[in-house]
Amino acid sequence: MPHASSMEREGRSGALRAGLGRAWSILYNYGLLIALILLAAAFSLLRPDTFPTLANAGSILTGSAALAMIAIGVTLPLIVQQFDLSAGFMATFASLLVVGLLSFNHAPVWLAILVALVASALVGLANGLLVAYARLNSLVVTLAAGSLLFGASEIYSGGATIYQDVPQLFLAVGQSRVAGIPLPFVYVIIVALIAWYILEYRPLGRYMYAIGGGEEGARLVGIKVDRLVVLVFVASAVMAGLGGVVQSARVGSANPSVLQTMLLPAFTAAFLGATSIRPGQYNIWGTVIAVYLVGLGTTGLFMLGASSYTEPVFDGAVLLVAIILAKLSARGRSRM
Amino acid sequence: MTDEKPTALMVTGATKRFGNALALDNVSLSVAAGSICALLGANGSGKSTLIRALAGYHLLDAGAVTIHGEALNPNRLAEQGRAAGLRFVHQDLALIPDLSIMDNLALERGYVRDSVGGIRWRREEERVRRELESVGVDASPRERVAHLGPVDRTLVAIARALDHLDHSRSILVLDEPTARLPQSEASKLLARLVALKARGLPIVYVTHRLDEVYKAADAVTVLRDGREAFTGPLSTLSGDDLSRLITGAGARPGRPAAPAVARSRSAADAVVLEVDEVSSRRLTRLSLKVHRGEVLGVTGLIGSGRSELGRIVYGLQGRTAGEVRVNGKPVGGVRSSKGVGYIPQDRRAGLFPGLSVQENITITAADRLNQWYGLSPRRVREAAMKAIRSFQIRPADPVAPVGVLSGGNQQKVALGKWLQLPLELVILDEPTQAIDIGTKHDLMTTIKERARVDGLAVLWLESDIEELVKYADRIIVMNAGRISAEFAEPPFSLPEVLAEAYRMNDGSVEEKGDAAHAARIEHGA
Numbered sequence: 001m002p003h004a005s006s007m008e009r010e011g012r013s014g015a016l017r018a019g020l021g022r023a024w025s026i027l028y029n030y031g032l033l034i035a036l037i038l039l040a041a042a043f044s045l046l047r048p049d050t051f052p053t054l055a056n057a058g059s060i061l062t063g064s065a066a067l068a069m070i071a072i073g074v075t076l077p078l079i080v081q082q083f084d085l086s087a088g089f090m091a092t093f094a095s096l097l098v099v100g101l102l103s104f105n106h107a108p109v110w111l112a113i114l115v116a117l118v119a120s121a122l123v124g125l126a127n128g129l130l131v132a133y134a135r136l137n138s139l140v141v142t143l144a145a146g147s148l149l150f151g152a153s154e155i156y157s158g159g160a161t162i163y164q165d166v167p168q169l170f171l172a173v174g175q176s177r178v179a180g181i182p183l184p185f186v187y188v189i190i191v192a193l194i195a196w197y198i199l200e201y202r203p204l205g206r207y208m209y210a211i212g213g214g215e216e217g218a219r220l221v222g223i224k225v226d227r228l229v230v231l232v233f234v235a236s237a238v239m240a241g242l243g244g245v246v247q248s249a250r251v252g253s254a255n256p257s258v259l260q261t262m263l264l265p266a267f268t269a270a271f272l273g274a275t276s277i278r279p280g281q282y283n284i285w286g287t288v289i290a291v292y293l294v295g296l297g298t299t300g301l302f303m304l305g306a307s308s309y310t311e312p313v314f315d316g317a318v319l320l321v322a323i324i325l326a327k328l329s330a331r332g333r334s335r336m
Numbered sequence: 337m338t339d340e341k342p343t344a345l346m347v348t349g350a351t352k353r354f355g356n357a358l359a360l361d362n363v364s365l366s367v368a369a370g371s372i373c374a375l376l377g378a379n380g381s382g383k384s385t386l387i388r389a390l391a392g393y394h395l396l397d398a399g400a401v402t403i404h405g406e407a408l409n410p411n412r413l414a415e416q417g418r419a420a421g422l423r424f425v426h427q428d429l430a431l432i433p434d435l436s437i438m439d440n441l442a443l444e445r446g447y448v449r450d451s452v453g454g455i456r457w458r459r460e461e462e463r464v465r466r467e468l469e470s471v472g473v474d475a476s477p478r479e480r481v482a483h484l485g486p487v488d489r490t491l492v493a494i495a496r497a498l499d500h501l502d503h504s505r506s507i508l509v510l511d512e513p514t515a516r517l518p519q520s521e522a523s524k525l526l527a528r529l530v531a532l533k534a535r536g537l538p539i540v541y542v543t544h545r546l547d548e549v550y551k552a553a554d555a556v557t558v559l560r561d562g563r564e565a566f567t568g569p570l571s572t573l574s575g576d577d578l579s580r581l582i583t584g585a586g587a588r589p590g591r592p593a594a595p596a597v598a599r600s601r602s603a604a605d606a607v608v609l610e611v612d613e614v615s616s617r618r619l620t621r622l623s624l625k626v627h628r629g630e631v632l633g634v635t636g637l638i639g640s641g642r643s644e645l646g647r648i649v650y651g652l653q654g655r656t657a658g659e660v661r662v663n664g665k666p667v668g669g670v671r672s673s674k675g676v677g678y679i680p681q682d683r684r685a686g687l688f689p690g691l692s693v694q695e696n697i698t699i700t701a702a703d704r705l706n707q708w709y710g711l712s713p714r715r716v717r718e719a720a721m722k723a724i725r726s727f728q729i730r731p732a733d734p735v736a737p738v739g740v741l742s743g744g745n746q747q748k749v750a751l752g753k754w755l756q757l758p759l760e761l762v763i764l765d766e767p768t769q770a771i772d773i774g775t776k777h778d779l780m781t782t783i784k785e786r787a788r789v790d791g792l793a794v795l796w797l798e799s800d801i802e803e804l805v806k807y808a809d810r811i812i813v814m815n816a817g818r819i820s821a822e823f824a825e826p827p828f829s830l831p832e833v834l835a836e837a838y839r840m841n842d843g844s845v846e847e848k849g850d851a852a853h854a855a856r857i858e859h860g861a
Contacts, residue, residue, distance in 0.1 A: 201709075202710050206695070207702065209695065218688075220686060
């Protein structure tokens with residue numbers, strides 16, 4: 001029966017096509033993770049003695065922890081179509097504040113951390129109120145806030161690194177390991193889990209994506225857009241502050257000129273992250289994977305003997321590639 | 337009649353077919369030098385098609401166009417018409433508010449330049465000053481358009497269209513210039529148009545306001561269903577004659593708002609929505625009730641306050657007086673009463689085009705679906721699939737972005753988003769615009785079913801009166817912010833409702849009408 005056999009053939013090619021489609025969608029959704037693994041494998045082959053070691057893995061995981069926090073932070077306003085450009089300076093300020101409170105005021109560790117995070121929340125609140133209720137452009141508002149924070153950081157630190165009299169307990173917060181995993185990475189995972197849960201499994205997160213999908217429409221279905229935008233800026237600032245705290249606990253000091261340079265890589269990670277996991281949408285795991293992809297890439301390149309200018313060049317190139325990919329995947333999404 | 341004046345524009349035998357629909361059937365139009373001809377007709381009568389054909393936007397299937405005695409090539413109306421002095425000002429004036437009058441005028445034609453290409457500002461300003469004088473705008477050329485009143489804006493757009501052309505050598509076509517103007521502004525604009533006419537400018541203008549026809553026009557052409565219902569001088573017609581010509585058939589115009597004949601169900605059923613003496617920008621002490629299980633259709637021309645009524649009931653817009661109650665409880669801001677849904681007229685505002693069908697449909701239900709542990713993806717998916725099935729949304733794929741769906745399916749998503757909830761009241765503002773007939777029928781049947789079975793109250797704001805006559809349980813006609821007529825129960829007579837809506841009044845004009853109709857025709861309906 002020719003008819004049956006042709007059907008059979010069709011069935012088989014249909015299954016093949018379905019299989020290919022499945023493979024493609026895995027590649028499409030997890031491309032970033034696959035790239036991370038391939039990159040790690042490549043560096044391991046090229047530098048088998050130094051790259052694939054526990055020590056190196058630990059240093060990549062901890063070294064990128066502050067960046068990961070800041071990147072998760074800036075991802076939240078991006079979801080509601082807003083920018084937080086103050087995140088880098090926010091992290092700097094929080095790191096100085098927490099170390100300063102310990103060093104100058106001999107404050108208890110918990111109190112120093114709490115004060116730094118509350119201060120961050122207040123800055124985020126100011127950003128959010130100006131954006132949501134005064135209807136100012138978030139780019140401009142947070143650019144100004146960043147500059148103010150930079151000035152405040154300079155005043156507070158006198159332009160110098162703060163490192164005296166940092167208590168052992170604070171260092172333990174940033175330098176201990178649990179089951180061999182460095183604590184800063186544990187913090188990143190915890191924070192990412194919370195953010196992911198809220199974004200994916202709470203109405204709050206769904207409302208954030210709705211605002212990003214169309215503010216007017218969100219208002220029409222009764223979402224309290226303004227309140228939510230304020231909340232998002234507070235969360236972003238607290239995440240940046242947390243990044244600052246983790247960074248200073250890790251290195252045992254605070255420097256007024258380091259963390260603000262993480263703003264660009266943080267946005268790079270958020271844009272790159274939007275090409276994966278949930279292509280076309282900013283998402284937490286995409287951001288986190290992208291942070292470690294960039295961190296791993298930079299470390300690997302250094303091990304291959306690249307010069308110090310490699311890092312900004314690498315970051316800039318990845319940012320460009322990221323936004324091009326993001327555009328393509330958004331287009332792919334709307335075509336599907 | 338017009339014997340002593342030469343004919344400036346003459347169109348004869350204009351015919352245009354879209355698919356099977358005859359949009360224009362052997363239509364003629366003429367305007368004499370130094371006179372104003374009003375082009376009248378209901379939604380979809382062919383007015384806009386005729387104007388667009390003259391502008392070269394549609395190619396006429398048959399017909400001849402003569403300007404100042406010179407026949408034009410019907411296939412090259414766009415260039416030849418412009419060269420012969422035929423100029424258009426559309427309803428959207430296409431001015432840029434933040435730029436000066438000078439800059440706006442120069443956008444299309446360029447600036448006066450010097451030998452190295454720089455702008456000669458003084459000459460430019462002088463030139464624009466003369467142009468503004470010629471159309472009667474008393475403003476500096478450097479004034480920003482945003483600072484002008486609506487009448488002056490229209491006149492600036494006219495100046496731009498005329499572009500220095502001598503008044504007697506041009507013909508100005510205005511598409512509903514008064515549609516969005518309040519009464520007082522409309523009168524001012526008409527006075528300016530009459531002044532321009534006196535300077536020899538022939539004007540053709542499209543309108544719905546019968547009262548202003550008498551203030552400005554010398555002659556009228558009335559279209560109905562793509563045919564010419566009347567052409568001639570205005571002096572022989574009364575207002576009643578005109579509205580009868582526009583709506584066709586033996587309407588009884590001027591019927592006062594009758595008190596609602598209490599239907600058995602309305603009387604028995606509870607009142608869900610009560611609008612009590614509400615006043616606002618456009619509404620004047622408006623009161624109405626929607627009962628449980630009732631589909632109340634509200635129509636009225638642009639400026640009647642129809643859409644504003646919906647926005648006020650949903651809490652999107654403030655009111656100056658009166659109260660809105662849902663189930664007896666006063667309503668404040670958006671969705672302050674959880675049982676109310678709203679579909680805005682602008683469909684894009686009611687949807688998130690980049691988000692998936694599932695995300696769109698379940699956004700209103702997120703709070704309801706939420707558990708102590710958060711949203712279960714399975715339950716969210718089930719809720720979305722249920723709505724997809726019951727509304728027959730195609731493709732039946734919950735992860736497809738809504739932006740790729742057809743207009744009809746997008747509207748099903750917008751409706752599904754609300755109707756999956758246990759609503760008391762839904763406000764629909766033109767829910768079926770630009771949707772094919774089959775889908776329209778499905779949507780309205782679904783809504784009526786929900787009203788019948790679950791007692792959903794529906795406030796349905798609609799410009800397409802044919803739809804209302806087909807599906808509404810009761811029809812209210814609004815006019816200048818008040819209720820001007822009420823039709824208590826089906827069957828409704830289409831001509832009667834039409835006549836009420838187009839009754840001569842101090843009102844206003846239809847909403848987006850002809851564009852939607854043209855879209856409908858081009859759809860192949």
